[in-house]
Amino acid sequence: MDAITQAKKAAGEKAAALVQPGMLVGLGTGSTAYWAIEKIGEMVKGGLNIRAVATSLASEKQARELGIPITSFSEIQQLDIDIDGADEVSHDLQIIKGGGGALLREKIVAMASRRKVIVADERKYVKTLGKFPLPIEIIPFGWELVFRAVQSLQGAPTLRTKDDKPYITDNGNYILDCAFGAIENPEQLHHQLKAITGVVETGLFINMQPTVIIAYENGDVKTI
Numbered sequence: 001m002d003a004i005t006q007a008k009k010a011a012g013e014k015a016a017a018l019v020q021p022g023m024l025v026g027l028g029t030g031s032t033a034y035w036a037i038e039k040i041g042e043m044v045k046g047g048l049n050i051r052a053v054a055t056s057l058a059s060e061k062q063a064r065e066l067g068i069p070i071t072s073f074s075e076i077q078q079l080d081i082d083i084d085g086a087d088e089v090s091h092d093l094q095i096i097k098g099g100g101g102a103l104l105r106e107k108i109v110a111m112a113s114r115r116k117v118i119v120a121d122e123r124k125y126v127k128t129l130g131k132f133p134l135p136i137e138i139i140p141f142g143w144e145l146v147f148r149a150v151q152s153l154q155g156a157p158t159l160r161t162k163d164d165k166p167y168i169t170d171n172g173n174y175i176l177d178c179a180f181g182a183i184e185n186p187e188q189l190h191h192q193l194k195a196i197t198g199v200v201e202t203g204l205f206i207n208m209q210p211t212v213i214i215a216y217e218n219g220d221v222k223t224i
């Protein structure tokens with residue numbers, strides 16, 4: 001296992017240790033949240049009694065294979081803890097998510113959770129957001145109009161593709177990856193983008209007061 005994968009695993013496992021018996025747990029998406037889910041799976045096999053909501057079909061499949069009981073918002077109102085990855089976390093704890101296309105479900109789950117825990121390796125902990133192009137989830141119909149509206153906000157959008165076709169999210173939508181350069185005011189940008197008809201959600205996770213667990217290649221793990 002290389003040093004970055006080791007760091008992701010360390011961050012994920014540290015977050016999993018925050019899960020207590022009886023909790024309702026949000027399961028994130030991506031290669032870092034993966035390790036948290038694996039660890040929670042081990043804990044469940046060891047007798048931990050929890051129920052979870054997954055933020056993507058991929059994470060739900062992983063959780064089911066590990067025997068983690070899955071629930072949904074038809075049965076519960078709120079989660080105790082949500083553990084998820086990030087593409088960038090700024091020093092003032094604003095976040096970009098959605099590199100794996102799961103931002104909409106991730107935000108719904110995060111908003112429904114009392115405690116939000118973000119796990120990331122050191123490469124993602126940055127002074128200012130924006131090196132990572134901001135993903136936004138948009139409705140397929142008329143997506144070109146949203147594309148142009150993003151351009152008029154000085155973002156450089158790219159329609160995300162897979163196998164030369166538009167990438168389709170778990171919700172049947174498209175993703176635009178938008179390069180804005182340094183994002184000095186994430187809150188303002190989030191609201192500007194949300195005001196465009198056809199934008200479902202942005203990957204800016206703003207003012208969520210998360211617990212952030214950063215793992216370093218040298219083996220250190222810091223909770224911020």
Ligand SMILES: O=C[C@H](O)[C@H](O)[C@H](O)COP(=O)(O)O
Nearest residue numbers: 030031085098099100101102
């Ligand atoms: O849509 C995907 C999610 O926001 C992921 O949590 C994020 O992209 C980080 O993924 P990874 O841990 O694989 O870098």
